[in-house]
Amino acid sequence: MTLPFTGADWSAILPVSAIAVTALAVLIADLFSGRNDQRYVSIAIALLGTIVGGILAARQFGQHHDAFFGGYVVGGFTTVFQEIIVIATLGSLVLYGALGPAQRIAGMTAIMLWSACGAMLMAAAANLMMIFLGLELLSLGLYALCGAVDRRASRESALKYLILSSTATGFLIFGSALLFGATGSIRLADFVNPVLAMNPLFWLGAGMFLIGLVFKLSLVPFHTWTPDVFQGAPLPVTAFMSVATKAGALAVFARFIYAALPADAVQGLLLPVWIVAGISMIAGNVGMLAQHDLKRLLGYSGVAQIGYILVALAGGTPLGLRYALYYLAAYAFMNLGAFAVAAAISGDGEEGADLENYRGLARRRPWLAAAMTVFLLALAGLPPTAGFLGKILILASSVSAGYLWLAALLIIGTAISLYAYAKVIRLMYETSEGARQALEPFVPLAWASAAICAVLVVAMTFYPLTPSNVLPLVR
Amino acid sequence: MLLVLLIVVAPIAAGALIFALPRNDRTISRGAGTAVAIATFAMLIAARDAQWSVRWLSRPFEAAFHFGTTPVSFWIALLLALCTACAVATTRVARTRDFVALMLMLEGTMLGLFLARDLLVFALFWDLMLVPVFFGLVGWGEHPATAWRYFIYNFAGGLTLLLATAAFGVIYGSTDVIGRADAHLVGAWAPWIYAGFAFAFLVKAPIWPLHTWMPPTYGGLPSPMVSVVSAVQSKAGLYGFIAIGLALLPDYVREYADPLMVLGAISLIYGAVVALVQNDAKRVVAYSSLSHLGLIIIAVASGNRIALAGAVVYIVAHGLFSAALFMVLGYLEEREGTRSLLRLGGLGWKNPRLAGALCIAALAALGLPGLAGFVGELIILVGVYQAGYVWPVIVALVGIVIASAYMIRLYQDLMNGPEVADVPVRGDLTWLEGLAVAPLLAALVIVGIYPVPLLRL
Numbered sequence A: 001m002t003l004p005f006t007g008a009d010w011s012a013i014l015p016v017s018a019i020a021v022t023a024l025a026v027l028i029a030d031l032f033s034g035r036n037d038q039r040y041v042s043i044a045i046a047l048l049g050t051i052v053g054g055i056l057a058a059r060q061f062g063q064h065h066d067a068f069f070g071g072y073v074v075g076g077f078t079t080v081f082q083e084i085i086v087i088a089t090l091g092s093l094v095l096y097g098a099l100g101p102a103q104r105i106a107g108m109t110a111i112m113l114w115s116a117c118g119a120m121l122m123a124a125a126a127n128l129m130m131i132f133l134g135l136e137l138l139s140l141g142l143y144a145l146c147g148a149v150d151r152r153a154s155r156e157s158a159l160k161y162l163i164l165s166s167t168a169t170g171f172l173i174f175g176s177a178l179l180f181g182a183t184g185s186i187r188l189a190d191f192v193n194p195v196l197a198m199n200p201l202f203w204l205g206a207g208m209f210l211i212g213l214v215f216k217l218s219l220v221p222f223h224t225w226t227p228d229v230f231q232g233a234p235l236p237v238t239a240f241m242s243v244a245t246k247a248g249a250l251a252v253f254a255r256f257i258y259a260a261l262p263a264d265a266v267q268g269l270l271l272p273v274w275i276v277a278g279i280s281m282i283a284g285n286v287g288m289l290a291q292h293d294l295k296r297l298l299g300y301s302g303v304a305q306i307g308y309i310l311v312a313l314a315g316g317t318p319l320g321l322r323y324a325l326y327y328l329a330a331y332a333f334m335n336l337g338a339f340a341v342a343a344a345i346s347g348d349g350e351e352g353a354d355l356e357n358y359r360g361l362a363r364r365r366p367w368l369a370a371a372m373t374v375f376l377l378a379l380a381g382l383p384p385t386a387g388f389l390g391k392i393l394i395l396a397s398s399v400s401a402g403y404l405w406l407a408a409l410l411i412i413g414t415a416i417s418l419y420a421y422a423k424v425i426r427l428m429y430e431t432s433e434g435a436r437q438a439l440e441p442f443v444p445l446a447w448a449s450a451a452i453c454a455v456l457v458v459a460m461t462f463y464p465l466t467p468s469n470v471l472p473l474v475r
Numbered sequence B: 001m002l003l004v005l006l007i008v009v010a011p012i013a014a015g016a017l018i019f020a021l022p023r024n025d026r027t028i029s030r031g032a033g034t035a036v037a038i039a040t041f042a043m044l045i046a047a048r049d050a051q052w053s054v055r056w057l058s059r060p061f062e063a064a065f066h067f068g069t070t071p072v073s074f075w076i077a078l079l080l081a082l083c084t085a086c087a088v089a090t091t092r093v094a095r096t097r098d099f100v101a102l103m104l105m106l107e108g109t110m111l112g113l114f115l116a117r118d119l120l121v122f123a124l125f126w127d128l129m130l131v132p133v134f135f136g137l138v139g140w141g142e143h144p145a146t147a148w149r150y151f152i153y154n155f156a157g158g159l160t161l162l163l164a165t166a167a168f169g170v171i172y173g174s175t176d177v178i179g180r181a182d183a184h185l186v187g188a189w190a191p192w193i194y195a196g197f198a199f200a201f202l203v204k205a206p207i208w209p210l211h212t213w214m215p216p217t218y219g220g221l222p223s224p225m226v227s228v229v230s231a232v233q234s235k236a237g238l239y240g241f242i243a244i245g246l247a248l249l250p251d252y253v254r255e256y257a258d259p260l261m262v263l264g265a266i267s268l269i270y271g272a273v274v275a276l277v278q279n280d281a282k283r284v285v286a287y288s289s290l291s292h293l294g295l296i297i298i299a300v301a302s303g304n305r306i307a308l309a310g311a312v313v314y315i316v317a318h319g320l321f322s323a324a325l326f327m328v329l330g331y332l333e334e335r336e337g338t339r340s341l342l343r344l345g346g347l348g349w350k351n352p353r354l355a356g357a358l359c360i361a362a363l364a365a366l367g368l369p370g371l372a373g374f375v376g377e378l379i380i381l382v383g384v385y386q387a388g389y390v391w392p393v394i395v396a397l398v399g400i401v402i403a404s405a406y407m408i409r410l411y412q413d414l415m416n417g418p419e420v421a422d423v424p425v426r427g428d429l430t431w432l433e434g435l436a437v438a439p440l441l442a443a444l445v446i447v448g449i450y451p452v453p454l455l456r457l
Helices: A007-012 A014-032 A038-059 A076-097 A102-124 A128-146 A152-183 A188-192 A194-198 A200-216 A225-232 A235-259 A263-288 A294-313 A318-344 A366-380 A386-400 A404-429 A444-462 B002-018 B027-046 B071-089 B096-115 B119-128 B130-140 B144-172 B190-204 B214-220 B223-233 B235-248 B250-255 B257-277 B281-302 B305-336 B352-365 B372-386 B391-415 B431-449
Strands: A065-067 A072-074 B051-057 B063-068
Touching: A007 A014, A007 A065, A007 A072, A014 A038, A014 A102, A038 A076, A038 A102, A072 A076, A072 A102, A076 A102, A076 A235, A076 A318, A076 A444, A102 A128, A102 A235, A128 A152, A128 A235, A152 A188, A152 A200, A152 A225, A188 A235, A194 A263, A200 A235, A200 A263, A225 A235, A225 A294, A235 A263, A235 A294, A235 A318, A263 A294, A263 A404, A294 A318, A294 A386, A294 A404, A318 A366, A318 A386, A318 A444, A366 A386, A366 A404, A366 A444, A386 A404, A386 A444, A386 B119, A386 B144, A404 B130, A404 B144, B002 B027, B002 B051, B002 B063, B002 B096, B027 B071, B027 B096, B051 B119, B063 B096, B063 B119, B071 B096, B071 B223, B071 B235, B071 B305, B071 B431, B096 B119, B096 B130, B096 B223, B096 B235, B119 B130, B119 B144, B119 B235, B130 B144, B130 B214, B130 B223, B144 B190, B144 B214, B190 B235, B190 B250, B214 B223, B214 B281, B223 B235, B223 B281, B223 B305, B235 B250, B235 B281, B235 B305, B250 B257, B257 B281, B257 B391, B281 B305, B281 B352, B281 B372, B281 B391, B305 B352, B305 B372, B305 B431, B352 B372, B352 B391, B352 B431, B372 B391, B372 B431
Parallel strands: none
Antiparallel strands: A065 A072, B051 B063
8 A cells, every 4th residue: 555645745744753753762761761860861852852843843934835635734834833832842841850750751751742743733734634633632642641640639630621621622523523514625725615604504613613722722711621720730731731732722723714714704703702812811810810829820811811812813914913923922931931930949749839939039039030020021911021012012913903892801901910910929029027938949940941931031022023024924 | 322222221231230249238239329320310411312223113013112312301311310319329228239229220211211212112111110119119118009009000001001002003103203293193093092191191190080009109119219209200101291192192182181181280289288188298298299290281281382391390390309308208217217297396406407408399399489390380380371271370379379388387397396205316417318419409409590401392
């Protein structure tokens, strides 16, 4: 039997393959590594392989190729999303440097790499089968990762995620089936046919497909799982979920709304999504107010942040997509940085997610506190961070697209969020007696990650976005 | 010219470097802070007409990192450098090193605001200048809730400013417009954009009924920082009205002048009356600020050229005397451990230099001829009257009368009368403290006698 695929098809998935093979290498190397260096061998190989994958993906920038009968699209859009996923994976892998039981690190990093492959497939997927394949590869890995430590909360998190996420996947696959029934094709590009705008089956299918995606993006009203799952999952997994999963789902979402909807159906089909995005910006930020756990806080924060990104997409303009990508990249660095700080103040066995651990941090570890302040200011959209520029770009694009009500909701949501972020900042700079005195240990990998993220979050603000610099992303 | 950029970056960078000093250092950081502030003062004079610009965004609108003074902002920036230098020189708070670093960052971010020639850069520094004050309130403030109130109010203003800036950029196509004579925006959106700007400016000034963050903030901040905040940061809103409202959206400032005047007049009277009954010395000055800024809002709303020139003089004058008042009250509080008017009294006999400094600042605040406050008030009133507004002039005159009452009450309760037994009267101003207040008082006299340079708009 001969496969009908050309060499170009295989080279298209080279970045994903490289990472998938790296996961195998991690597992094999683990068999031969001693008890003491187990952890660092796994992490080093995983980081190296992910970087290679990232370089291979970067080399595809500017190319264009529809591999596997148009199921896997190579192009600027794919590359940027894949790079963000690669960065998220790197940022999450380094957190294993201090956390988690050493004998399980190899398995956990390998599964995380495979999950990353799933997210990267989603970023490139241009037909329903590939989307589903990517989503399942991503999710299956995460179910295992969420429950990978011996804590009740962790097991609960895994079970909750498994059940709810499967339900959402059910919606997605049912929607896909209906879409296929309505169109007779699984290629997203075939959905642009204007005749479909009249077809109720198409509407139903697209609606259910979007519900499945909205769950993965954890937008209101499908967001309630996020804080619970985030809180229970191990810290590196939470970091990965908060960025990579969302980047993958966002890629599918963006490709779906930009390249797969008949022009007449766009307004009617997407208006509910924008309303959901608007509500998420408010509900996510309100939800943050009462949190006492950093992971829950960032879970709610993610709900709102994805809402902001969708506002950029609301105009349906290529420029809006670029701003969404800018903000997504900035969001990746802010979130990974915040998780790196959380990992840096974690002790053996306990994760530094409880906000009480941050009380008086500025006295004990001023640099960590300063880095955390940068991330929180960025999440709140204050200068001098990329969050500020990202927000003004989103505002500008939504104003010019006529979605002023979304811009107004964004402003209100941001005002609410400020309290929650500033609360953490105040805790860190408080000089009260109750704060713990013991110095947090120096964790080189997490510190380095936090430093890099902080520098990038600030530097991205001052990077001039001239036409040649704004990536010519979307086809 | 790169010097302009240096004016903004140098204080921020110096602030960051000061963190590298030993943790309990006092003298080096204080000296370095003063030196940097004086250096920015000199650089401002050297770079008065210079500009520096580099492209930032080209889509969805053009924006640039464009810095350079305008005729109005030049004086406010000078005032800022002067106030910072004076305030830092005598800083005596816990963790002096960190505090001085914050003061320098505050100076740098505010210089960025006043030197910004681009609306987006203006908006960036608008939010950025909140951060050092927030940290000041968290680390050295009297009550944590104050930090919240300050931050939430001003950040809400910052957000409407941001939205208005984005909308302005999208509609006009560029935000590189501050100080450009030809940039006017009209159209269906323009009133809303103006509303967004105006809300931010009114919160910052502050103006009744958006002022409630101000008295606790001014009361709670350590005196070196509050003297800079009240002298300069509150002027950001007024500067915004002049450089953005009147310059870019003049039609709408004129159209909605009446509500603005009413708000200004209410602030003027309300601030003055409340200042009359406060027993916390810092709050007296805080409410007097509310009153004085109301007068400037009236001047800006009239849109009259003379009133505007007066507003600039009064902005500088108010900056000088409120900085001097807060600094002197800070010295007083350090000595006596309280700033309650009920518990203090009769200090003037033992502390002639302290009393003299407070006296000059208070007299400037109540508008004594020969000092800067009088010049500003007089020119504003002439201009507002010339613009055809009679009732605001009458309201302002009433306010000025009440100003005399509360300033004299402040001075008398602190310095005159019988000595209070249980409050220790410690030493007079040291030579360093005197040296720190002297430039502000001297500037009050100079501007009072020769305000001509400030009037050339």
